[in-house]
Amino acid sequence: MNTIGVIGSGLMGNGIAHVSALAGYDVILSDIEMARAEAARATIQKNLARMVAKGSVTEADADAALARIRLTTDNADHAAADLVIEAATENEGVKARIFQSLSLAPHALLASNTSSISITRLASTTDRPDRFCGLHFFNPVPLMALVEIIPGLATSEDTKAKMHEFARRLGKTAIEAADSPAFIVNRVLCPMLNEAIFALGEGVGSVTDIDTGLKLGANHPMGPLTLADFVGLDTLLSIMQVMQAATGDPKYRPAPLLVKYVEAGWTGKKSGRGFYDYSGPEPVPTR
Numbered sequence: 001m002n003t004i005g006v007i008g009s010g011l012m013g014n015g016i017a018h019v020s021a022l023a024g025y026d027v028i029l030s031d032i033e034m035a036r037a038e039a040a041r042a043t044i045q046k047n048l049a050r051m052v053a054k055g056s057v058t059e060a061d062a063d064a065a066l067a068r069i070r071l072t073t074d075n076a077d078h079a080a081a082d083l084v085i086e087a088a089t090e091n092e093g094v095k096a097r098i099f100q101s102l103s104l105a106p107h108a109l110l111a112s113n114t115s116s117i118s119i120t121r122l123a124s125t126t127d128r129p130d131r132f133c134g135l136h137f138f139n140p141v142p143l144m145a146l147v148e149i150i151p152g153l154a155t156s157e158d159t160k161a162k163m164h165e166f167a168r169r170l171g172k173t174a175i176e177a178a179d180s181p182a183f184i185v186n187r188v189l190c191p192m193l194n195e196a197i198f199a200l201g202e203g204v205g206s207v208t209d210i211d212t213g214l215k216l217g218a219n220h221p222m223g224p225l226t227l228a229d230f231v232g233l234d235t236l237l238s239i240m241q242v243m244q245a246a247t248g249d250p251k252y253r254p255a256p257l258l259v260k261y262v263e264a265g266w267t268g269k270k271s272g273r274g275f276y277d278y279s280g281p282e283p284v285p286t287r
């Protein structure tokens with residue numbers, strides 16, 4: 001494999017492009033507007049510079065990685081890729097429409113970075129269910145060591161083996177998860193984040209007290225409300241909705257306050273406001 005296509009240049013797409021380019025792959029990064037892809041490249045440049053400053057990457061390697069990333073808004077450009085990773089908005093219809101718009105090379109593998117949606121069902125909307133797999137990265141991709149590999153019902157052994165090989169070349173640790181709603185990590189993590197939002201909505205604690213509680217009382221690196229903002233409240237809501245719809249289990253119902261925040265457009269750090277306001281030099285709790 002030489003060339004990786006990444007579709008969607010948001011929080012995850014820019015991180016996947018970053019680590020792929022740093023591992024020596026040529027990268028084609030696409031989004032619906034060139035301005036979004038250009039913003040992603042600026043983010044990658046900033047994050048590579050942090051790694052240079054910390055001494056984990058040389059300046060020459062960072063420059064070479066950035067030069068390997070080509071931006072586009074035309075999905076036809078992904079025909080040059082050996083592996084295409086879809087990292088667009090967590091919405092099944094959006095993903096299915098993207099897959100239907102692709103004309104990939106016959107040998108190319110196709111993966112989805114979905115957080116929760118059925119890999120088997122997504123695969124069935126493509127022209128290559130045997131060469132389709134879930135490949136779930138964690139945010140922020142350059143710092144998080146894990147990748148979940150989720151084979152769908154039709155995923156071939158060869159495709160799965162190539163996903164493992166790719167994860168290894170990126171320096172990530174891979175685990176395999178069954179194609180069950182939200183897989184392993186989000187199955188456990190997202191209900192915890194949702195529960196923290198229930199607790200906030202019920203007045204059990206303030207934003208600061210809930211976050212401090214989990215940071216100091218459970219040694220979490222970020223409090224759950226900070227982490228929910230970091231993931232994106234729209235993405236967290238979609239994950240909870242997928243889990244609730246797929247299982248029918250009311251324990252996965254989204255917290256009403258989560259729904260309200262997304263309705264208000266307060267989708268967390270990426271929009272400048274969620275459970276914290278990010279407009280100043282330091283995040284300020286909003287409740």
Ligand code: CAA
Nearest residue numbers: 047048050051115137138139140142143186221222227231
């Ligand atoms: N590339 C990208 N982002 C970087 C970076 C790099 N090289 N270096 C730092 N960052 C980002 C951080 O996200 C954060 O953002 P801002 O400064 O821009 O506000 C900042 O840089 C923090 O920098 P630090 O140097 O202080 O980083 P740190 O060493 O304290 O570690 C962390 C930060 C690794 C993110 C840590 O806080 C952590 O582990 N948090 C929990 C992350 C987590 O749980 N992620 C999983 C989310 S769930 C998911 O991803 C799955 C899903 O489907 C929803």
Ligand code: NAD
Nearest residue numbers: 008009010011012031032087088089090114115137139231
């Ligand atoms: P995001 O909102 O930051 O970015 C999504 C990007 O997809 C946007 O730039 C949007 O313009 C683009 N997009 C939408 N429709 C498109 C189309 N038709 N063609 C090309 N691009 C399109 O979202 P994100 O957090 O990067 O999430 C992307 C995927 O990764 C989702 O499936 C999400 O569940 C998953 N994921 C998210 C996280 C997280 O912590 N945020 C972690 C792991 C996996």
